[in-house]
Each structure stands twice: as C-alpha cells, then as structure tokens.
Amino acid sequence: MIIAFIGDVVGQSGRRAVAYATPRIREQHHADVVIANAENSAGGFGINAPGIAEMEASGVDFFTTGNHIWDKREGIPLLESRANIVRPANYPGAPGRGISLVANTNGRVAVMNLQGRVFLPPLDCPFRTADRLLAELPPEARVVVVDMHAEATSEKIAMGYYLDGRVSLVLGTHTHVPTRDARILAGGTGYVTDVGMTGSNDSILGVRKEQVIERFLSMRPTRFEVAKGDIRCDFVIADIDEESGRTRTFEHMQISLED
Ligand SMILES: [Fe+2]
Numbered sequence: 647m648i649i650a651f652i653g654d655v656v657g658q659s660g661r662r663a664v665a666y667a668t669p670r671i672r673e674q675h676h677a678d679v680v681i682a683n684a685e686n687s688a689g690g691f692g693i694n695a696p697g698i699a700e701m702e703a704s705g706v707d708f709f710t711t712g713n714h715i716w717d718k719r720e721g722i723p724l725l726e727s728r729a730n731i732v733r734p735a736n737y738p739g740a741p742g743r744g745i746s747l748v749a750n751t752n753g754r755v756a757v758m759n760l761q762g763r764v765f766l767p768p769l770d771c772p773f774r775t776a777d778r779l780l781a782e783l784p785p786e787a788r789v790v791v792v793d794m795h796a797e798a799t800s801e802k803i804a805m806g807y808y809l810d811g812r813v814s815l816v817l818g819t820h821t822h823v824p825t826r827d828a829r830i831l832a833g834g835t836g837y838v839t840d841v842g843m844t845g846s847n848d849s850i851l852g853v854r855k856e857q858v859i860e861r862f863l864s865m866r867p868t869r870f871e872v873a874k875g876d877i878r879c880d881f882v883i884a885d886i887d888e889e890s891g892r893t894r895t896f897e898h899m900q901i902s903l904e905d
C-alpha cells in the first residue's frame with residue numbers, strides 16, 4: 647500500500663500546489679491514499695468547506711490538522727460532519743475526532759493526529775493519548791499513520807521512537823520547514839521530523855515575508871496574508887506492508903510548480 651502525505655497546505659498558493667502535485671503523486675508514485683495537513687488551507691488559518699472540496703477534487707482523500715484548526719469558525723462543524731478530517735486527539739473535550747479510518751481501504755488504514763505540548767498549549771499527554779487510541783483500534787487497521795503536529799524537534803523524535811513498531815508512519819508537521827531526517831526506524835516505522843510546507847516558498851512559513859519581518863520589528867500584531875511566489879509541495883511517499891503495517895520504503899520529496 648502506497649501512502650502519500652502532503653505537508654501543511656497554506657492558503658490558495660498551497661491549494662494550487664495540491665492541485666498540481668496530487669495527480670502527479672498518484673500517477674508517478676502510484677499512491678493509493680493521499681493525506682494532507684490542512685490546518686492552514688483556508689487563507690492561512692483553519693479550514694473551510696470550499697477549500698476541503700477543492701483539495702478533494704484534486705485527489706486528496708484525507709486531512710489532518712493542528713493548532714490552527716480552531717482559527718476559522720466555519721471549519722469547526724466539518725470536524726463533526728466529515729469522517730475524513732481529524733484534529734489533534736489530545737485536545738480535551740473538543741469537537742470532532744482525533745483518529746479515523748480512511749474510506750475505501752476496507753478499514754485497513756487509520757490516521758491519527760496528535761499535538762505536541764512544547765511551546766504550544768498544554769493539552770493532554772500526546773504519548774498516553776496515542777497508547778489509548780491504539781488500544782481501541784480494530785484489528786484490521788494494520789496501517790496506522792500518525793501526524794505529530796509539534797514545534798519541538800525533540801518531542802517529535804520522541805514520539806517516533808515511542809511509537810516505533812506500533813504504527814506505520816510518524817510524520818512531523820507544524821513547523822513548515824522540511825527536515826533532512828526521513829528514515830525507517832528499527833521497528834519498521836517511517837519517521838520524519840517535519841514533512842514541510844505546501845505553498846509559497848518565497849515567504850516566511852507561507853506568509854508574506856515583509857509582514858512577518860514587520861511583526862518582529864514592531865513586536866505588535868500585523869496583518870498576515872498568504873504569499874504567492876515560488877510555489878512548491880513537500881510530501882513523503884511510503885510503501886507499507888499491509889499485513890505487518892511496517893514501512894518498506896520511505897522517501898521525502900518536493901514538487902515545484904516551475905518544474
Ligand atoms: Fe501549519
């Protein structure tokens with residue numbers, strides 16, 4: 647089973663990159679399932695129905711999110727109504743779900759979303775949350791993809807080792823900068839600290855760079871708008887053994903719209 651995971655999609659630039667890259671990921675890499683982190687897909691903050699529909703039309707099957715999921719009020723009901731969207735599972739008492747099965751995989755693929763607690767709000771323990779959710783999984787769900795949405799590299803690496811051999815993939819998101827450490831851990835779990843970003847690379851994390859620099863200079867809130875130039879899609883491709891759930895091959899890649 648080939649699974650593709652697309653790093654944080656930022657605004658319209660990100661959705662353009664998804665529209666360009668997803669058919670190529672499906673054709674060239676024969677992806678069976680395409681997952682994308684959508685927390686910034688609506689204007690850079692949160693999700694909305696048109697943005698999700700647009701990415702589904704581009705070929706994305708499933709969406710993970712993160713701390714920005716709460717930014718757009720109209721996106722929150724989607725967490726309840728849509729089984730193919732998850733939010734971090736360790737939010738206490740939040741709407742929506744933190745784990746869900748991918749449709750059309752006969753219950754074989756589950757996607758879990760977790761959020762770190764270092765330099766982010768003090769949620770429930772993501773490690774113990776993962777233990778609990780894995781214990782509740784149906785036995786046919788052998789392929790488990792975990793989006794570990796976190797700021798600190800150490801916390802993401804710790805989750806990789808903690809879940810090694812128990813899940814198929816632990817994929818870091820949130821920091822929007824791809825890390826050069828994609829590997830398969832000893833127990834067969836594909837791991838990367840950050841998948842990266844899908845959107846404008848001529849930016850600061852997808853946002854117009856002048857606006858972010860102005861915020862650092864003024865130390866006051868400034869307007870943030872999605873940047874437009876040098877659009878790229880960062881993603882990983884994993885070949886996973888459906889019986890054991892172990893990852894056989896794992897690659898970190900990028901598609902540029904200029905290619
Ligand atoms: Fe993000």
Ligand SMILES: [Fe+2]
Nearest residue numbers: 712713714820
């Ligand atoms: Fe985030």
